[in-house]
Amino acid sequence: MTLSLPPLAALELDSHTLRIVQAIDRSGSITAAARALGYSQPAISQHLRRLEGRIGMPIVHRVGRRVRLTDAGLVLVRHARAVTLALDAAANELAELSGLHAGRVRLAAFPTASATLVPGIVGELAIDHPGVEVSYLEAEPPEALRSLHAHESDLAVVFRYPGESEAPEEGAGALETWDLGRDEMLVVLGEGSGLAASDAIDLADLAEERWIAGCPQCRGRLLAVCERDGFVPRIGYETDNFVAVMRMVQAGLGVALLPGLALEATPLPAGVVARPTTRGDYRTVQLAALRSERRSPVLSATIDLIRGRGRR
Amino acid sequence: MTLSLPPLAALELDSHTLRIVQAIDRSGSITAAARALGYSQPAISQHLRRLEGRIGMPIVHRVGRRVRLTDAGLVLVRHARAVTLALDAAANELAELSGLHAGRVRLAAFPTASATLVPGIVGELAIDHPGVEVSYLEAEPPEALRSLHAHESDLAVVFRYPGESEAPEEGAGALETWDLGRDEMLVVLGEGSGLAASDAIDLADLAEERWIAGCPQCRGRLLAVCERDGFVPRIGYETDNFVAVMRMVQAGLGVALLPGLALEATPLPAGVVARPTTRGDYRTVQLAALRSERRSPVLSATIDLIRGRGRR
DNA sequence: AACGATCCATAACGAGGGGTTATCGATCTG
């Protein structure tokens, strides 16, 4: 008799295949799918050719210089979600199980914390919990919070100015936060300035000065506190680079309002002083995690350690 | 920063792994799982070692000369069902889609049909539906029906004697059958016999003859019709081989009751004649398929073709 | 119309994953 098709199992559908087809569906091209999955474009193209050979039907067909999924390809996409969700659920559960045994904490924190808080946290974890591995992502607070929601980080060190609520992101109520302390906002100015001798500076006295603005969130805060004190700052320069900010102050190009952690990280250059404001402006540094009824013991221990450090 | 665990995707859980762990759970041993999956025992053992290396936890632990799944192994088993069901659903849907385009029909039929009905069916399919591939399983009716229920065949050509109902197998009501015609049961005897001149033979006239029985189902039928006619046949020989049956009749060793299809397949040897019974005994040849609301067009077309042939 | 960028397909190549057989040690059963 004539040759027959192999049994269903021999179609050898596997999860890798479904991830590939799913990525093509999402991204619209083989090249983009390859990038998303971490392969070269020919790797994906050849995988599709081999699959098409096994099942005897095309999975994609050419439309100009791009491809479109065929009916067979769409069949695979429809089932890919169930397969990848179940595999990811299994991987997550294994990771939790592994966490019970091995310990892993993924930490995200803003740049000034990188050089100040984070080394201390990691150092203390290394002493108290030698089996714990810490991975670190440097991210400004909005991105750090997003990485929590995306389950890409376990903990985030963020800051928040008085009066600000949590970012109005979807799922914001899912966070649990702990205050780690206040980070003073300091006026940075040349020591030759008439105000440099004061213990604290009334911002209104600097209304006629040129200002050097920092990061977008810092700049927003600067505008807010100056408006509170009755003036709009004349911003001559903008840079995220705190070192550059201080150099510009040293060069007499203006004054700035910087967080205390930035000065902990980088000493003031000669001829530059830092003074608190007369209103005692500050921001609160916080630790955030997704609310959970069952955290891994390692994560709970890490939260306790960081909170303990924050209180000292 | 310290090294971190790979992202979840790098845990590289794949469907093959889940099938393996599922098979171990079901069968109780690595050896049995290997057999079930078609691999050697070391193949499965080594797969588990590599997996354990990737995820950093044991999947099985030794208990005497057998193994037991660890907590991690049980995590995988719990997710395996969802993964394998989705993969199998995808494969099934692909197979259906494949049937729509390429055409595949898996036919099962009893031996005398092999040499008579089946070549005609396949030949006509080849003409009318060149894209259709036909696979063929030669099987007596009980086994052919089982292969339908097991989704190993799409169609079965079977025979049924008057008064017989469908086999009392689970799911028997799931079948749909079409009569293809009657297959006369013929008395095969030496032409030297006093009865050879008759147009039809009363079985009771052969009550004193020795009988040569055929296949188990044929033998059962022989016993039934002789009992109906008031005697018990003296069965001197038994063989499934119709050619052998006819040679024995030729040699004067006895008489037989054979289906007409058998005689279509193999001409009578010299000195042997075939006559219907006076009661007109016959069996009905039927086509059977699982009842379905949505058959593939190819399968529907094949059923129509076979039914059309059966009416001619 | 020409040119450069982008996308996909294919060829050639090589690494190593993953299977095999052979074998050994431990366990269990008769």
Place this chain on the structure above:
DNA sequence: CAGATCGATAACCCCTCGTTATGGATCGTT
């Protein structure tokens, strides 16, 4: 106690599946 059974490991090798290189087709811009 001997033989059967199960799992682990070693050695070997095939071929899957990735890479880079390259070419053809398509599309957008000048």
